Amino acid sequence: MMERTNAIQQPTEVLLQEINLENQVRELLDETQIYFDYNIVNMGSNSQAPTIKLDLITINQEHNHKFLFHSCAGNNKINILEEMIAYINEYKKHQETYAIEWIENKKGDEVQTSWFRGNDIFDVLNKFFYNKEKSQFKIFKIKLMPSA
Numbered sequence: 001m002m003e004r005t006n007a008i009q010q011p012t013e014v015l016l017q018e019i020n021l022e023n024q025v026r027e028l029l030d031e032t033q034i035y036f037d038y039n040i041v042n043m044g045s046n047s048q049a050p051t052i053k054l055d056l057i058t059i060n061q062e063h064n065h066k067f068l069f070h071s072c073a074g075n076n077k078i079n080i081l082e083e084m085i086a087y088i089n090e091y092k093k094h095q096e097t098y099a100i101e102w103i104e105n106k107k108g109d110e111v112q113t114s115w116f117r118g119n120d121i122f123d124v125l126n127k128f129f130y131n132k133e134k135s136q137f138k139i140f141k142i143k144l145m146p147s148a
Contacts, residue, residue, distance in 0.1 A: 021081035028088045033059040049075040068130035097145040098124045
């Protein structure tokens, strides 16, 4: 069985570098409320480092819903965070902007509009429905927005 280490067992320099990189992500996304969701997705063998996945989640405080911004995976948090920063610096150049008009079925009276960037409509829907039961939502319109 592979022995896991937690943050307190990491050298202080590593923890400070991870904090610095997370703060860079926050700064790049301005006022967006974000959550760093780290998970071990592959424990591997004793000779192989586990794979860590980061799902960067945005939280819309207006309607209190969480959406996937982007996912990265790797063998350590520093590499994953550097990959996330590279993605953030480039994604607006390579992805389309979509607006989704939707309601939550159980609350259902006010139509919400959420904005996403993605490679295509399927990418955007995956971000919208991230960790949600699809039957709880009704989508009225998905609109590809013109490039600025």
